Amino acid sequence: MPDKEFLEKLFKGDPRSVARAITLVENGSAGAAELMKAVFPKTGNATIIGITGAPGAGKSSLVDKLALHYKEHGEKIGIVCVDPSSPFSGGAILGDRIRMATLGLNKDVFIRSMATRGNLGGLSRATVDAVAILDAAGFDEVIVETVGVGQDEVEIVKTADVSVVVLVPGMGDDIQAIKAGIMEIGDVFVINKADREGVLRTQKELEALLNLAHRPDMWNPPIVKTVATETKGVEDLSVAISSYLEFQRSGTQNKERRTAIARWRLTELLQERLLTDLLGRNGTSEKLEILSSKIADKSIDPYSAVEEILSAL
Amino acid sequence: MPDKEFLEKLFKGDPRSVARAITLVENGSAGAAELMKAVFPKTGNATIIGITGAPGAGKSSLVDKLALHYKEHGEKIGIVCVDPSSPFSGGAILGDRIRMATLGLNKDVFIRSMATRGNLGGLSRATVDAVAILDAAGFDEVIVETVGVGQDEVEIVKTADVSVVVLVPGMGDDIQAIKAGIMEIGDVFVINKADREGVLRTQKELEALLNLAHRPDMWNPPIVKTVATETKGVEDLSVAISSYLEFQRSGTQNKERRTAIARWRLTELLQERLLTDLLGRNGTSEKLEILSSKIADKSIDPYSAVEEILSAL
Numbered sequence: 001m002p003d004k005e006f007l008e009k010l011f012k013g014d015p016r017s018v019a020r021a022i023t024l025v026e027n028g029s030a031g032a033a034e035l036m037k038a039v040f041p042k043t044g045n046a047t048i049i050g051i052t053g054a055p056g057a058g059k060s061s062l063v064d065k066l067a068l069h070y071k072e073h074g075e076k077i078g079i080v081c082v083d084p085s086s087p088f089s090g091g092a093i094l095g096d097r098i099r100m101a102t103l104g105l106n107k108d109v110f111i112r113s114m115a116t117r118g119n120l121g122g123l124s125r126a127t128v129d130a131v132a133i134l135d136a137a138g139f140d141e142v143i144v145e146t147v148g149v150g151q152d153e154v155e156i157v158k159t160a161d162v163s164v165v166v167l168v169p170g171m172g173d174d175i176q177a178i179k180a181g182i183m184e185i186g187d188v189f190v191i192n193k194a195d196r197e198g199v200l201r202t203q204k205e206l207e208a209l210l211n212l213a214h215r216p217d218m219w220n221p222p223i224v225k226t227v228a229t230e231t232k233g234v235e236d237l238s239v240a241i242s243s244y245l246e247f248q249r250s251g252t253q254n255k256e257r258r259t260a261i262a263r264w265r266l267t268e269l270l271q272e273r274l275l276t277d278l279l280g281r282n283g284t285s286e287k288l289e290i291l292s293s294k295i296a297d298k299s300i301d302p303y304s305a306v307e308e309i310l311s312a313l
Numbered sequence: 314m315p316d317k318e319f320l321e322k323l324f325k326g327d328p329r330s331v332a333r334a335i336t337l338v339e340n341g342s343a344g345a346a347e348l349m350k351a352v353f354p355k356t357g358n359a360t361i362i363g364i365t366g367a368p369g370a371g372k373s374s375l376v377d378k379l380a381l382h383y384k385e386h387g388e389k390i391g392i393v394c395v396d397p398s399s400p401f402s403g404g405a406i407l408g409d410r411i412r413m414a415t416l417g418l419n420k421d422v423f424i425r426s427m428a429t430r431g432n433l434g435g436l437s438r439a440t441v442d443a444v445a446i447l448d449a450a451g452f453d454e455v456i457v458e459t460v461g462v463g464q465d466e467v468e469i470v471k472t473a474d475v476s477v478v479v480l481v482p483g484m485g486d487d488i489q490a491i492k493a494g495i496m497e498i499g500d501v502f503v504i505n506k507a508d509r510e511g512v513l514r515t516q517k518e519l520e521a522l523l524n525l526a527h528r529p530d531m532w533n534p535p536i537v538k539t540v541a542t543e544t545k546g547v548e549d550l551s552v553a554i555s556s557y558l559e560f561q562r563s564g565t566q567n568k569e570r571r572t573a574i575a576r577w578r579l580t581e582l583l584q585e586r587l588l589t590d591l592l593g594r595n596g597t598s599e600k601l602e603i604l605s606s607k608i609a610d611k612s613i614d615p616y617s618a619v620e621e622i623l624s625a626l
Binding site for chain 2: 039040044258263266271274289291293295298306
């Protein structure tokens with residue numbers, strides 16, 4: 001059980017305690033499960049905003065400016081960045097410090113990058129846990145920023161209350177830029193760097209795609225134009241986000257959505273736990289190493305290797 | 314055991330048999346493990362080329378032109394596309410048909426998009442299996458094209474013999490465009506759409522980043538400029554790919570690399586298998602549904618739910 005004093009400080013939003021709690025879940029430490037059991041009942045008050053889009057779309061600048069906007073309105077903001085392409089937390093920590101300096105070092109804005117932990121995965125699970133920790137710690141808005149548009153990232157963004165997809169002018173000429181899956185998760189679309197050439201064309205193409213897309217919830221996603229580096233359009237974005245949240249609250253699909261998110265979280269957790277349990281058994285990790293070497297030599301195939309590991313139990 | 318006739322046709326490169334085999338591994342069908350055991354000893358002859366980069370970078374065009382280039386040299390090419398953002402195989406199949414028409418409908422080029430299968434994941438595993446099937450079916454080059462730059466996609470590209478990272482001019486002004494992880498996996502870099510403004514700047518910035526990056530293998534990744542839509546630079550790309558493969562063959566790190574790939578594959582397979590086994594047990598799937606609903610209602614936390622599922626076994 002995590003000690004009472006630590007939890008009290010955490011729920012008051014003490015930055016060191018928040019940081020320590022996130023490190024616990026990131027490392028999958030022994031105390032993580034107990035911590036999350038204590039955290040869970042305290043969640044549900046924050047607005048969780050997922051922001052995704054292609055690398056180079058200027059997501060970080062946009063997130064920083066949006067955070068500043070909320071801060072100016074007297075709110076506390078937590079930012080969790082997921083960057084699966086960066087395997088070293090060193091770089092991430094440096095980046096966080098630079099952004100913290102921009103955002104003003106104070107306890108109203110907390111920023112944290114989640115690093116990958118190698119083969120064992122668990123990044124999505126750790127991210128969702130980090131968001132829950134910030135929620136329980138009393139942050140009003142928690143922004144989840146994902147670099148990349150992989151399967152895990154899409155799932156992470158889906159767990160947010162509102163999902164913002166960021167595009168830039170000139171990407172619309174390649175149909176790959178706006179795939180069905182991304183279209184479906186976007187509750188609000190942003191065309192950032194809207195001072196660049198081609199913004200009208202991108203907007204037209206996006207509108208055409210949105211008209212084609214079937215939205216079971218009947219929400220018509222707004223398109224907001226921003227120039228994040230000049231804080232242009234940031235207020236519009238916050239209005240679009242509020243409108244969607246308003247719409248969502250009045251709907252009936254909320255329970256269904258939350259159940260789907262819970263199912264995904266549970267499955268992720270189960271998978272991680274099953275593998276950890278397996279590798280924790282006597283000799284299994286060593287066996288995995290030996291078999292990996294054998295697969296590399298083609299003296300066994302991976303499927304037979306899996307059976308060998310499982311049959312030894 | 315898959316029947317002999319099917320395997321014989323598969324190993325001769327019969328397109329229908331290849332398609333059927335990939336569907337088997339994609340669906341995680343009962344026969345998939347047995348099939349892969351038969352496929353595995355036949356692998357190791359194809360050159361596996363991984364191509365990744367941001368959405369909108371023009372990867373599909375580049376892959377198609379590269380495939381045509383190899384085809385003109387009398388080779389057989391397999392293409393596997395991974396698009397985690399597209400949850401429906403319908404769209405993927407349509408896209409494949411359009412590309413097939415461009416590439417010329419014949420048995421020298423096989424193209425297949427891998428679709429996600431929802432919560433159970435397995436996309437990476439299925440993709441790596443599909444590549445192995447094409448390898449065993451006698452394709453000379455197998456190109457793995459991943460949209461998105463998520464964790465799974467990076468892992469998939471790592472399993473290739475050579476990894477190509479595609480950029481476009483104008484992305485270099487955002488440091489997010491070229492993250493450490495992507496820099497590390499790139500054996501060859503392409504600046505596509507090189508007829509656009511800003512190509513020199515992107516090249517300079519990429520060179521600067523490459524100079525900073527520590528490459529334990531001492532390979533100096535070349536930067537190739539292409540205009541895929543006009544087939545410009547495609548031959549240069551094929552030369553750069555060959556140079557890397559030449560370099561790699563002379564090196565000693567091959568075994569280490571293959572072992573790391575094998576370890577990742579084995580872990581992925583294990584995780585999928587453990588979850589499938591668990592959900593296959595009497596009542597576990599139903600329990601998962603009930604608990605998901607309870608988590609959505611906040612009447613239980615996900616960690617306690619995992620324990621409830623595991624303790625019932």
